[in-house]
Amino acid sequence: MDVVSPELNSLLPDEIMDTEAIEDVPHTQPEATAMVLSGASDDTPVPMETDTPMASESLGLCSGAASTEHTRALTTTTDSALSIISGSQIPISISSSSSPLLTLKSTLCTSTTKTTDCVTVTATDCSVSTGGLTRLTAPFTISPANHQIILNKVASSQATEAAKAAGPSPQVIKQDGQKLLTSGDTKSHAPQFKVVTIGGRTELKPMLGGPGNQLTTLQAQQLKAVQIAKKTPTSSAAPIKYIITKTINSKGLSPQTSVPSVITGRVLTQNSSGMPSRTITLTETHNTSIQSLPGKKIAISPLKSPSKVTVVSVASPTSNSTQKSVTLPVNVALGQQILTVQQSTSSSPVKMATNQGTVQSNVQQIQVPGSRFHYVRLVTATTASSTGQASGPSTSSIQTAKPMVVSTGAVRMSVPMIAAQTMKQVAPKPLTSAAQVVTTQTQQRLIMPATPLPQIQPNFTNLPPGTVLAPAPGGGNMGYAVVPAQYVTQLQQSPFVTLASSSGFPAATGIQTQARLPLNGLSTAEATSRPRKPCNCTKSQCLKLYCDCFANGEFCNNCNCNNCFNNLEHETERLKAIKTCLDRNPEAFKPKIGKGKEGESDRRHSKGCNCKRSGCLKNYCECYEAKIMCSSICKCIGCKNFEESPERKTLMHLADAAEVRVLQQTAARTKLSSQISDLLMRSTPVISSESGRLPYTFVTKEVLEATCECLMEQAKKAEQTHQPQAEAERVILEEFGHCLMRIISSAGKAKRLERRLGLLNKMGSSELSSWPRMVELLMSRQSFCFQASTTITKRSAVSIVSMVLSLRRWVLADVPRKLSFFFACGGVVAPDGAQKLRMKLKEINRTAIQSWSPAQHHPVYLATGTSAQQLDASFSTNASLEFFELDLAERSLDMKSCGSFSSTHRYHKLVWGPYGNGLRRSPIWRPYRRK
DNA sequence: GAGTTTGAAACT
DNA sequence: CAGTTTCAAACTC
Numbered sequence A: 001m002d003v004v005s006p007e008l009n010s011l012l013p014d015e016i017m018d019t020e021a022i023e024d025v026p027h028t029q030p031e032a033t034a035m036v037l038s039g040a041s042d043d044t045p046v047p048m049e050t051d052t053p054m055a056s057e058s059l060g061l062c063s064g065a066a067s068t069e070h071t072r073a074l075t076t077t078t079d080s081a082l083s084i085i086s087g088s089q090i091p092i093s094i095s096s097s098s099s100p101l102l103t104l105k106s107t108l109c110t111s112t113t114k115t116t117d118c119v120t121v122t123a124t125d126c127s128v129s130t131g132g133l134t135r136l137t138a139p140f141t142i143s144p145a146n147h148q149i150i151l152n153k154v155a156s157s158q159a160t161e162a163a164k165a166a167g168p169s170p171q172v173i174k175q176d177g178q179k180l181l182t183s184g185d186t187k188s189h190a191p192q193f194k195v196v197t198i199g200g201r202t203e204l205k206p207m208l209g210g211p212g213n214q215l216t217t218l219q220a221q222q223l224k225a226v227q228i229a230k231k232t233p234t235s236s237a238a239p240i241k242y243i244i245t246k247t248i249n250s251k252g253l254s255p256q257t258s259v260p261s262v263i264t265g266r267v268l269t270q271n272s273s274g275m276p277s278r279t280i281t282l283t284e285t286h287n288t289s290i291q292s293l294p295g296k297k298i299a300i301s302p303l304k305s306p307s308k309v310t311v312v313s314v315a316s317p318t319s320n321s322t323q324k325s326v327t328l329p330v331n332v333a334l335g336q337q338i339l340t341v342q343q344s345t346s347s348s349p350v351k352m353a354t355n356q357g358t359v360q361s362n363v364q365q366i367q368v369p370g371s372r373f374h375y376v377r378l379v380t381a382t383t384a385s386s387t388g389q390a391s392g393p394s395t396s397s398i399q400t401a402k403p404m405v406v407s408t409g410a411v412r413m414s415v416p417m418i419a420a421q422t423m424k425q426v427a428p429k430p431l432t433s434a435a436q437v438v439t440t441q442t443q444q445r446l447i448m449p450a451t452p453l454p455q456i457q458p459n460f461t462n463l464p465p466g467t468v469l470a471p472a473p474g475g476g477n478m479g480y481a482v483v484p485a486q487y488v489t490q491l492q493q494s495p496f497v498t499l500a501s502s503s504g505f506p507a508a509t510g511i512q513t514q515a516r517l518p519l520n521g522l523s524t525a526e527a528t529s530r531p532r533k534p535c536n537c538t539k540s541q542c543l544k545l546y547c548d549c550f551a552n553g554e555f556c557n558n559c560n561c562n563n564c565f566n567n568l569e570h571e572t573e574r575l576k577a578i579k580t581c582l583d584r585n586p587e588a589f590k591p592k593i594g595k596g597k598e599g600e601s602d603r604r605h606s607k608g609c610n611c612k613r614s615g616c617l618k619n620y621c622e623c624y625e626a627k628i629m630c631s632s633i634c635k636c637i638g639c640k641n642f643e644e645s646p647e648r649k650t651l652m653h654l655a656d657a658a659e660v661r662v663l664q665q666t667a668a669r670t671k672l673s674s675q676i677s678d679l680l681m682r683s684t685p686v687i688s689s690e691s692g693r694l695p696y697t698f699v700t701k702e703v704l705e706a707t708c709e710c711l712m713e714q715a716k717k718a719e720q721t722h723q724p725q726a727e728a729e730r731v732i733l734e735e736f737g738h739c740l741m742r743i744i745s746s747a748g749k750a751k752r753l754e755r756r757l758g759l760l761n762k763m764g765s766s767e768l769s770s771w772p773r774m775v776e777l778l779m780s781r782q783s784f785c786f787q788a789s790t791t792i793t794k795r796s797a798v799s800i801v802s803m804v805l806s807l808r809r810w811v812l813a814d815v816p817r818k819l820s821f822f823f824a825c826g827g828v829v830a831p832d833g834a835q836k837l838r839m840k841l842k843e844i845n846r847t848a849i850q851s852w853s854p855a856q857h858h859p860v861y862l863a864t865g866t867s868a869q870q871l872d873a874s875f876s877t878n879a880s881l882e883f884f885e886l887d888l889a890e891r892s893l894d895m896k897s898c899g900s901f902s903s904t905h906r907y908h909k910l911v912w913g914p915y916g917n918g919l920r921r922s923p924i925w926r927p928y929r930r931k
Numbered sequence B: 001g002a003g004t005t006t007g008a009a010a011c012t
Numbered sequence C: 001c002a003g004t005t006t007c008a009a010a011c012t013c
Helices: A006-009 A022-023 A029-041 A069-076 A431-439 A456-464 A522-527 A568-584 A648-672 A671-690 A701-720 A724-764 A771-780 A795-811 A831-851 A869-875
Strands: A058-062 A081-085 A119-126 A142-143 A148-151 A180-184 A194-198 A221-229 A241-249 A259-264 A265-269 A280-281 A330-333 A338-341 A351-355 A358-367 A373-382 A400-410 A411-417 A448-449 A469-472 A480-482 A594-595 A602-603 A784-787 A822-824 A860-865 A882-885
Touching: A701 A724
Parallel strands: A058 A081, A081 A119, A119 A241, A784 A822, A822 A860
Antiparallel strands: A058 A400, A142 A148, A148 A330, A180 A194, A180 A221, A221 A241, A259 A265, A280 A351, A330 A338, A351 A358, A358 A373, A400 A411, A448 A480, A469 A480, A594 A602, A860 A882
């Protein structure tokens, strides 16, 4: 049946030419055809996954010990939700200061409160309700106008030293005229709330159930909600309700206890009570001095994704500090995605005490010498001592890297809480899904010092979406700006923790790599597991997107660049450069590789490539480099980077083989053979999914019924012929096998059609509004003449020419039918455009023709006219027409014989349709002729 | 490692 | 917007 060689067939976009699926599976044909056609016409852009919803804003603090569910919950947090999630107990006391910024007004709130502007602080095992084990003395400032929540440090808050995690300190939320609504019924299965009015000195009463309470799994969850109708003195905006919700797990619960998600407002949190209780003390100290810690900085840089905020912990071994109170003012402007994290003292650790150990996170403020910027350094350290709530079972040992996520929906802070002292002991192991979730959120943001930059600050108007300058709470000049780009300081002396190191691959292997965002097109695992290439920039000062470091939002580190300005020492220049880039392209720092439609695993380049000579099969091509196939938005010429491309397949196989070899060698060296098998196991489904997986939806009810009928028919036959039972079974089984084969065959064809549809979309560029009609003609095997149906410019003419390269595959597929393909471009090509066309034709000559069948004669006509009517007439009269005919047998294209395109008409609307063989073929290029 | 090729970014 | 130049990485020898 095949009249075309398999190779040619493989080249073809068989959606048109391959009628096998249609003919062999008549039942499926109409659907398949319809699908192709409709799909072709429906050229809706594929939404990119690149962009995380900007609208969603949530802030979540997830303790390092957060379980998988926690992280998952974080990812589900939605709009304007502030959630502080801890997998362990978090003694928190919230005390309002006299700061006018803080106004807490309680209103009734239920866990189901629906708020778009709701700020929800969710914490499990928070001591706020569990007896006031700790104190959170951070003043809350919630600015409805800006949708900001500001945890401001108050001068002379002394909760600090006293805030022993274990010590049941009164939890105080003071705010004049403010009410605190909390909920917590220890005996109730369902979350219950308790309203606590907070007067001038309102205290938050311990809410936790008595120790004698035997709580079930559900009972273990206790929800405390604090709804704060905030009144900021400076804001006159409509009051926005904020909810502080706390999911409380009673200590001593059964380790099997699992806590279902608690939805508060829009925050979904989950707590696993089985986790060891842990205490996070968030207090603030009165020390406002800025400690200068040269060399210990957190890079604050624009990230690729505007949707998240990432604070990278520059891990360094930190001695176990006895100081348990930490000042951690956090300003979060939800509406504008402001996240400000400040640390008043360099030595104040954010301590998270677990039964297993104490993770101290030092948020250190750093002042770079010679720089007016203030940087924050977040250092985590683990000690073996157990502080805080000592009630839980103690024990385990290795503190694995666990991400601490501060998520504001669109703003996300991810802080890998890796115990500095144990980092190198972390055994490579599959990360939890929680970690994976975090890593999939590869688009992160860092906080960027922004305040004292008068010469630049006024120009920050065009910072990426979500970028906001956050003034310092005290009115000082220590604000920070969250910029959607991933800039992380690279400090030579500071080991770096991989930001998104939680990947499917054992990333936390102790190799301290620079925190970074995933490379474009690379998976998180790839991006994080592989060391970044040093750049070699010489002229760009590493301040242009030419520089991969800069483009990826990183500081240069261990690079080979000359005159590098991509470092802290040139922060001003760097910021200017960032702004320049963002001015030029607001999405300059966004990942270029997004995701296709929902449900599709295919990623795609956000802009598409423009490759001309590489066939999109070299790393020059950004699509190929990202290991993705070119898509409909690509403007490449001679693309071979499509799914069914044999060249691509060959390359892929070679690459796979090479990769496997490398893995094997590496594993052999490191004696980690187990890793190999693991990786091989991983790669297998990838390969199979690409080529073999059948659509599971194909076995429909009708298919099943038909199959059963077939089997029953065989059974009846056997019965009627009095076949022995064994024979009857054999016949039935055979029939079943046949049914399966047919199902598989049909499913495979359907899948092929799906793929072809994708290619069809790729070819159906925007210039072709009548693409379905063209497909229809192709399917009818008519000779046809193709004309663009929409306004053609010089540029679009180029695109049309590039289509020739794609269409040629169809032509090739129909060799026996001598399908002629005419390409007409009438009256639209200006002289310079003609030059471009010639170049494109050279491309045809060079890259495409070589693969054409020399034995066949496949004319390609390039016709021009001065108007649509003229061209139209030309096709019928073969007059007043400039056209060229290519003889494939010659495999050459003498461009000189093409003459010139004289038309300067740039815009013509043409229609297209079948013209039959209006143009005669010639074995050679016809000389240019004009009437 | 030097030189070439390539395509994105930057520039005009 | 379109064409050209610059740039650094990819590639070749």
